[in-house]
Amino acid sequence: MGIIFQSYLSGDRIYCCSSCRAHLTRHEDIISKTFNGRHGRAYLFNNVINVSTGPAEERNLMTGLHRVCDIMCNVCQTVVGWKYEFAHDPCQKYKEGKFIVEKMRMTKYCGW
Amino acid sequence: MGRGESGFGENENGSNGESSNSDILPSGISRTEYVRIMLQALHDLGYSRSGQMLADESGIQAEATQIAELRTMIHDGNWDKVIKVIEKQGITEVELQSALFSVRKQQYLELVEAGNVGSALKCLRGSIAKYAVTSSDLHDLSAILLYKVPRDLMAHLGLPDSCSSVTERRRVVVQEVQGCLPASSMLPERRLETLLCQAVEAQKQRSMYFNSLDRSIPLIEDYRSGPDQLPTCRLHAVQSHTDEAWFVTWSHDGSKVATTSRDCSVAIHNLEGKRLVQDCILRPRDAAISQCAWSASDRYIAAIGSSHEVALWDLAAPDRQRAKLMEYHGDTVTGIKWLRSSDEFVTCALDKRVLRWSDRCISDGLAPEEIWQSGCRLHDLAVTSDDSIAVATTEKEIVVLSLAGIIRHRIKHEDSITSIHVSMSGRFLLANIAAKPYAVVVYDAKDGFSVAQRVSGHKQGRFVIRSDIGGVNDNFIVAGSEDGHVHVWHRMTGKMLACVDGHAGSVNSVSWNPRRPDVLASVGDDCKLILWGSARALAQTLMGDV
Numbered sequence: 055m056g057i058i059f060q061s062y063l064s065g066d067r068i069y070c071c072s073s074c075r076a077h078l079t080r081h082e083d084i085i086s087k088t089f090n091g092r093h094g095r096a097y098l099f100n101n102v103i104n105v106s107t108g109p110a111e112e113r114n115l116m117t118g119l120h121r122v123c124d125i126m127c128n129v130c131q132t133v134v135g136w137k138y139e140f141a142h143d144p145c146q147k148y149k150e151g152k153f154i155v156e157k158m159r160m161t162k163y164c165g166w
Numbered sequence: 167m168g169r170g171e172s173g174f175g176e177n178e179n180g181s182n183g184e185s186s187n188s189d190i191l192p193s194g195i196s197r198t199e200y201v202r203i204m205l206q207a208l209h210d211l212g213y214s215r216s217g218q219m220l221a222d223e224s225g226i227q228a229e230a231t232q233i234a235e236l237r238t239m240i241h242d243g244n245w246d247k248v249i250k251v252i253e254k255q256g257i258t259e260v261e262l263q264s265a266l267f268s269v270r271k272q273q274y275l276e277l278v279e280a281g282n283v284g285s286a287l288k289c290l291r292g293s294i295a296k297y298a299v300t301s302s303d304l305h306d307l308s309a310i311l312l313y314k315v316p317r318d319l320m321a322h323l324g325l326p327d328s329c330s331s332v333t334e335r336r337r338v339v340v341q342e343v344q345g346c347l348p349a350s351s352m353l354p355e356r357r358l359e360t361l362l363c364q365a366v367e368a369q370k371q372r373s374m375y376f377n378s379l380d381r382s383i384p385l386i387e388d389y390r391s392g393p394d395q396l397p398t399c400r401l402h403a404v405q406s407h408t409d410e411a412w413f414v415t416w417s418h419d420g421s422k423v424a425t426t427s428r429d430c431s432v433a434i435h436n437l438e439g440k441r442l443v444q445d446c447i448l449r450p451r452d453a454a455i456s457q458c459a460w461s462a463s464d465r466y467i468a469a470i471g472s473s474h475e476v477a478l479w480d481l482a483a484p485d486r487q488r489a490k491l492m493e494y495h496g497d498t499v500t501g502i503k504w505l506r507s508s509d510e511f512v513t514c515a516l517d518k519r520v521l522r523w524s525d526r527c528i529s530d531g532l533a534p535e536e537i538w539q540s541g542c543r544l545h546d547l548a549v550t551s552d553d554s555i556a557v558a559t560t561e562k563e564i565v566v567l568s569l570a571g572i573i574r575h576r577i578k579h580e581d582s583i584t585s586i587h588v589s590m591s592g593r594f595l596l597a598n599i600a601a602k603p604y605a606v607v608v609y610d611a612k613d614g615f616s617v618a619q620r621v622s623g624h625k626q627g628r629f630v631i632r633s634d635i636g637g638v639n640d641n642f643i644v645a646g647s648e649d650g651h652v653h654v655w656h657r658m659t660g661k662m663l664a665c666v667d668g669h670a671g672s673v674n675s676v677s678w679n680p681r682r683p684d685v686l687a688s689v690g691d692d693c694k695l696i697l698w699g700s701a702r703a704l705a706q707t708l709m710g711d712v
Contacts, residue, residue: 055691056629056648056672057412057456059584059600062516062543062560106628128628 058129061103068163069155074130076104078160079153090116091156096135102153104128110139118143125153134159201226207358233352240340241333245273248343255347265346270294271307272339276332278310286311374656374663377637377683377700394701396642396654397678397686398664401440401699406433406447411689413457413632413675417464418590420681424467425695426455432469432479435695437685440704442697450477450489459511461504466528468511470499476513478528494521494534501547501557505569506592512537514544514557522569537571546585550611551592558583564597566615575615584626589635590680594618594657596635596643600627606645608635608657619643621655623662629672636678636686644686646673652688652698668696 060076067081083100090096105125112121121140124133135155141147189197201220205228208217221227228234232251239248252265270293277286290308344352354360362385369389370376377395409429416423422445424434431449435442450469455477458469468478475493479486496517504511509528514520518541521534537555546558554574555567562582566575581601588595588611595609603622610618624631624647633645635657642663643655652673654664669690679685684700 055410056631056674059582059628059630061582061600064542064561 060129063103067166069160070163071104071127071130071132071134072159072161073132074127075161075163076127076129077163078102078104078127078134078155085152089154091135091154093156093158095157096154097157098149099153099155102135102137102155105134105153107137108133117146120146120149125155132159198226202228202353203358203361206353206356210356210359229353230351233347236343236352237340240269240343241336243273243276243336245269252343252347255351257347261346265343266296267294267303268339268342268346272335274307275310275335283311374659374661376639377641378702379638379683393664394705395684396637396664397684397698397700398652398654398666399699399701399704400668400696401704402442402697404435404442404444404695404697405693406435406444406695407431407693409454409693410671410691411674411693411695412455414677414687414689414695415458415460415675416590416677416679416687417460418462418680419464420679420685422460422464423677423687423695424458424460425689426458426469426471427693428454429693430454430471432458432467433695434467437679437697440697440699442695446487448477448479448487448489450491451475456500457502459502459504461509461511462506463509466504466509468502468504470502470513472498474499474515476502476523480528490528492523492527492531492534495519497543500545503547503549503555503588505549505553506551507553512547512549512555514547516543516545518543520544520547520555520557520567520571537569538567540565546583548586548588548595549592550588550595552611554611556586556588556595558586558597564595577609577615584630585632587632587634589640590678591635591640594635594640596633598626598631598633598645602627606633606643606655608643619655619657619660621645621660621662623655623665624651624653625649629674631672632675634676634678636680637683642678644676644678646676646688646690648672650690652676652686666698668698669694 063077063080065080069078070076071078079099079102084097085100086098089098104127106128108124110121110123112119119142120138122136122138124136126133135153137153138149141149191197201224205217205220236251248269249266270289274286274289274294277289344354363383366383366389373391375391375393375395407427407429409427411425411427413426414423422434422436424432426432430452431447432455433447434445436445453471453473455469455471458467460467465482466478466480468476470476474495474497475491476499477489477491479489495515497515499513499515501514502511510524512520512522518539519536520538522537523534526532527534540559543560544557545560548556553569557565559565562579564577564586565573567573581599584598584600586597593611595611597607599605599607604626605620605622607617608619609615621643624645626648629648631646635643641657643657645653647653650669650671650673651665652668653662655662668688669692671691673688673690676688684703686698689695
């Protein structure tokens with residue numbers, strides 16, 4: 055597998071992967087906290103690092119039909135959420151290119 | 167192009183009935199110049215009778231008799247006559263000063279060496295003072311007189327090496343004088359040979375695959391080289407690790423190769439002919455090892471991994487397998503490289519510091535010195551030829567520092583840098599970029615870190631893939647890839663020259679042998695270390711030359 059390349063974020067309020075503590079995103083990148091994933095609460099983020107995307111698929115979510123792909127932590131391979139590729143409904147277009155990370159899959163880095 | 171002017175096309179206009187249709191040959195070359203360099207070549211080779219016959223038959227002389235005499239006069243040391251001839255040449259004031267200065271300087275130095283202080287002083291006050299280009303030259307020359315052993319001072323001032331003979335130095339004066347005279351009156355030495363060498367060198371450079379240490383200059387045929395000069399043939403595959411191999415590096419003398427692995431060991435192999443023979447396996451502790459580095463003298467090897475420690479081995483010591491573990495970083499150590507000038511090394515770590523470990527740290531356990539504290543984590547390190555340290559930060563930047571910690575340069579990127587490396591020659595800095603189009607960017611350290619080349623075509627981004635530059639003149643860029651191929655590009659043009667199937671799984675690191683441009687090593691996730699050689703070398707062995 056090689057040495058997995060791991061990026062880091064700078065800042066005070068960083069969220070990391072709950073299983074391997076790889077940096078994922080920052081509190082400042084939260085767009086909305088009112089989402090729900092498969093395992094409960096989830097947040098919509100502007101940008102997430104250290105993740106790779108899976109294959110895109112059409113999913114019928116609570117807000118309508120979207121094309122999404124699951125995102126997996128690069129270091130431990132757990133699925134932490136998904137990324138919106140395309141929204142059929144014009145009101146949902148703002149989500150395109152943004153990431154959902156489930157609250158259960160992330161923890162606060164160094165407590166804050 | 168003054169042909170008849172300087173008086174050496176003896177029977178000027180009428181030249182000689184037979185040969186002269188026009189002085190310019192169909193190729194654009196002047197007949198007179200052509201014959202002149204041929205005459206010089208014949209004389210250099212010792213065929214003076216043929217030279218004389220050519221001169222008679224063509225009516226052209228290599229140099230005007232005056233100039234030819236000038237050469238002999240300088241070699242004989244007839245300085246005053248030399249001055250007279252030079253003054254008669256009608257060259258510009260600046261050139262004249264410079265030529266006369268060279269001549270008088272040589273005269274002065276010879277007088278000083280002969281111990282003839284009186285005449286030396288006369289020469290200094292009278293002639294040199296007139297021609298000295300700068301007053302510091304004058305001061306340097308006068309200073310020589312004050313020293314008891316003039317030789318040492320002369321060598322110290324960088325003046326013509328006093329160890330070489332008088333004839334050598336007079337030859338240098340001839341060259342300097344010739345540089346001041348117009349090119350058409352006095353031929354540069356060995357002109358024909360120089361031109362031929364330049365032509366063949368240009369042919370060699372034009373061929374992209376040129377990778378041979380062979381210094382011969384073939385004249386009959388155009389120089390040709392092909393992909394058989396690249397090390398793309400698998401010579402030997404060694405399985406010395408039980409888990410993924412992550413890093414490979416040759417020793418500076420090209421005889422040994424060290425590999426590191428996730429199985430927590432460093433394996434050293436010796437290169438013997440076309441095979442690798444295992445030398446030893448070093449195990450510091452139970453932590454995967456990500457990188458290792460040979461010291462400049464190849465005496466020490468240091469390794470780092472997923473711990474906060476640096477492991478060091480002294481291969482010259484009797485207990486060479488015993489690791490010395492040193493922990494001074496607060497977080498995982500991510501980069502380690504030895505300096506080029508001494509047996510000291512620098513490390514960088516996720517604790518945002520760059521530390522310098524002197525030889526006293528190695529022998530006495532002294533704490534290393536902190537050179538730099540960064541604002542962000544550091545994840546790779548490389549040392550250039552003048553011992554500047556290039557550090558890759560997690561903020562997508564490469565910062566170049568001096569050993570004192572002063573930032574010399576900052577190179578910003580759009581995307582994360584997965585690894586950096588400096589070629590064994592110290593001139594080029596390579597950076598592997600994480601995002602599409604997955605490039606390897608080459609910076610020229612001699613040119614203020616400008617981008618020399620950008621190549622892509624391999625796959626990286628998820629894993630740390632390492633690249634290298636090597637071959638004759640650092641002609642080639644080589645990189646591993648996540649799809650198991652080893653890619654080779656031409657540095658000057660950026661064209662991909664070879665893409666060979668190497669390993670089953672990601673090729674994590676490649677290293678080009680610094681002494682043998684036709685040997686390459688690569689390691690990958692299949693735990694193997696593969697030695698690559700050139701098809702040409704293989705063919706030669708089959709023919710019987712070892």
